[in-house]
Amino acid sequence: MTDKEIEEFLLNIKSGKTSVEEAADRLKDLTFKELGYAKIDNNREARVGYPEVIYCAGKTVDQVKGIVEFMLTKNNNILGTRVTEEMYEAVNSICPDAVYNRLAKTITISKKEVNKPDTYIAVVTAGTSDIPVAEEASVTAELLGNKVERVFDVGVAGIHRLFNRLDVIKGARVVIVIAGMEGALASVVGGLVDKPVIAVPTSVGYGANFGGLSALLCMLNSCASGISVVNIDNGFGAGYLASMINRL
Incomplete structure (x- = not known):
């Protein structure tokens, strides 16, 4: 219960709107x-x-x-x-x-409105195959009360695609970068922006990708500063953390 809810709860007991029995039942599940x-x-x-x-x-x-x-x-x-x-x-x-x-x-x-900050979160993927993880991150951040800008399929194999959307990425308060294969996109973005970057390795890739382990290790070993890394395919964790940063 929030402080406001506790105050309202106590007032309802005092006024008789909530009986002692009802109050006891509610406190059981506090x-x-x-x-x-x-x-x-x-x-x-x-x-x-x-x-x-x-x-x-x-x-x-x-x-x-x-x-x-x-x-x-x-x-x-x-x-x-x-x-x-x-x-x-x-x-x-x-x-x-x-x-x-x-x-x-x-x-x-959605049961109640959440006040959204003016700033937004950019969710960036290396490839189309990374979009399911990106959507998990985006849906999480949006439900927690954030505006999200999606930038998909801008991986290092066609780096010019990234530069075409760089203004959107640089304008974010925090950037989530999602990539499989060798996971290089997080390092590239980390070297171009002055915002926190949350890197998400995905299990997308061929055999030597080891189910996302190669991307995870690449991101953990990034030479770009300001990058944090969550677990393989953990879009939820990235969206949650990005929300906490964006709403500070």
């Missing part, structure tokens, strides 16, 4: 809600600024549906990542407002 298969962190937004996000991979359809069903009672914006079509259909049956992004494999449910 920190987390026990569902048996999941403990939903009800206090995360008050601690860190954003509500809990549902990582759906490895969960059953019924588990995802149950988690979303409870989270809807809190009236927060909801984000689910690594979502299957079957999971989306189950969520859509209880919340027709749920939006499924098939590229990003995300579900978003």
